[in-house]
Amino acid sequence: MANYTAADVKKLRELTGAGMMDCKKALDEADGSVEGAVEALRIKGQKGVAKREGRSAENGAVVSLISEDKTSGVLLELKCETDFVAKGEKFQAVANALAAHVAATSPADIATLLASEIEAGKTVQAYVDEANANLGEKIVLDRFAQFTGGYVAAYMHRTMPDLPPQVGVLVELDKENAEVAKDVAQHITAFAPKYLNRDEVPAETVENERRVAEATSREEGKPEAALPKIVEGRVNGFFKDVVVLEQAFAKDPKKSVQKVLDEAGVSLKRFARIKVGI
Known part of the structure; x- marks a missing residue:
């Protein structure tokens, strides 16, 4: 029997995100070598990527990234199979890395994003497949939003305290107003409008x-x-x-969202709302 400790199992779990039994089996196969076990898990994970394609990925996280000058922002959803993986640091690190890549490259659409290089010689699709292999679950990237030009803000909502944000809203105003941006983003989170104005319907x-x-x-x-x-x-x-501009405002139902914006002297240029799995 291979010689390894509980600390080795813990380290391997932290390095790979794999389950405890998978880690123990990999350590057995690698004769107690953590490095060898990491490689074994990666190989098995890559073999399992195709097998996981047909599985459902309805859990995950929404992440956001706003530039320091608040003139651009990214909202991105990364999906997985279980909330156990969704709340793990490695999964969230992958999601944040993908959001940073979007911010840096401004892809036109999801196909362009997946085909772009996130690391030397590695496409985003390959990066996601690698996460799929390392985490042992189906990982899916198929939605993001990016705004640039006005005053951009995000609001992130957790449906459960131990989970990462499950709903994210990105708003762009024509001028800076942090309070109104937050209020409108929270309103959109709660009321889920589909359109900005009637012309968009x-x-x-x-x-x-x-x-x-x-x-x-x-x-x-x-x-x-x-x-x-x-x-x-x-x-x-x-x-x-x-239509968001015609909805009764969450904080004061006697006013429409349009009325609240008018009173603040700002305009809502666009918004994006992403809820995990929906």
Whole structure:
């Protein structure tokens, strides 16, 4: 039997993120050598990457990175299979490294990001695959947002105190106002709007809402003459649900988000909201 200690197992777990039994087995195979066990786990991990492709990755973390001058920011989601891995330092270090890479390279889309080099001779996709191998779970990078130009801020929300942030919001204002940026980002976290303004809502989506509103009104037996006004009222209600500027502000429901921004003398240029697995 290989000669190793509990401290060796602990060290191997810290180095690789692998489970205790996997670490013990690797140490047995490597005759107690931690270095040999690391290599063995990496080899087995790489072999398992393809096998894990069909598995579900619904846990993970959202990370953010804001520049010192607050004129640019990144929001990035990295997914894994279990919350055990999600709250580990190694997984979060990978997520933060990927966010820093986005900040430095400004990729146009996820395909460009995955094909870019994060280290000499290593693409982001290879970097993610390496994390997949080392952590022993399916690791997925398929969403990020990056804003540059105005005043950028982020708000990160933890659904559980022992987990990393599961919801992240990035906002860009036309001028600096930290308090309003935080308030609006918190509002977006809670109310999950889909669009900034009415112009962003696809025409076919609006027409579908109008058809549903009319059909519902007729089913309810509303007077024919009143239908146009009723339908428009319901469509306006739809806008208040999905358009952030028209939503009732979380901290003061008597005001719209637009009203709060107007009173502060700032404009919300854009926002991004990412919730892990959704």
